[in-house]
Amino acid sequence: MKKQSSILISALLMAVMLLTACGNDAASAGDVKADVTVETGDTDTNVTVDTGATGTDENMTDVSEDADGNGKATDKVASADDMVTPEEVVEEGMEPIYGDSIKDGVYEVTVDSSSSMFNIESCQLTVADGKMSAVMTMGGTGYLYLFMGTAEEAAAASEADYISFVENAEGKHTFEVPVEALDAGIDCAAFSKKKEMWYDRQLCFRADSLPMDAIAEGAVTTVESLGLADGEYTVEVTLEGGSGKASVSSPAQLTVENGQAYAVIIWSSPNYDYMKVDDVQYDLANEELGLQGNSAFKIPVSGFDWKMAVKADTIAMSEPHEIDYTLYFDSSTIQ
16 A cells, blocks of 8 residues: 555656646746645645746736836726826916015915815925925825825835825824925825825915915016006906806906005905905995995905905805905006
8 A cells, every 4th residue: 555655656746847847937936836645544645846936926016018018016006997087276377386486484375186085184385495395284194105296106116205194293194295386286196095006196286375475576566566656547357266156347446555556346246244365354345435236345456467365255155154266467457
């Protein structure tokens, strides 16, 4: 019986060696071990053969080839099917505004994101010597890293290039990122903790959320640069923001008093009870201006040819509600 088992084991070993020789041509680097068990009647004999071949691991990175024949880790990049439909963050008429147009300082700014899944709760912009950076506080804790570029670039980059989150005192994730320009689309890849994939995002740091006194001299058209004397004028004004249903009368009455410009803003609704410019509140001026009907306000104009951020409080809803708008005064239309 033992002699028969010995013969059987020898035969199996020979078969394995032949299979190994054939498999080595197609195998890649690595080690695979084959176990052969022969039942002898009273004991199991295990024979282990190192074939030198590599098996398939379901956890291995799925690699595809790009146009140049280079491998890329595609399983680390979210496809369009993995993401919600991205939104445009750069509005028509926006022009990039660089750090040399902003005074040095720290400012609270609004950041628009192309994805509702990448919610930026607040943002603090720092400007120093023409360079800009921002600390973004996220609305959740689902992202571990950011990379300033596309998701594909992030997957191929070194981990040293990733931007890790910092937990603030409230336990929220914050990321400090460089900002090339305001009012421009900036590529930013975000690595999901749950999905372990990079997602393409685009950010827009809005210049119209800056206070007017943050704008460097010469970056905005002013009364002084236009050489406007004290007096009465008119100017075309464009409103943006809110639901898009509201509008303001244009041209608007423009008054220059002691070198300061003021505009009369008449809304398409009587339901606004105050406006804010640079956090200063301006109440209804209908009685002062001798106007009836729709809400009217007299507000300062800090600059022309610039989307000036304002707030307007509406009482048309169940509760009063401040709404963010911008006003654009076109200096070429002043008469």
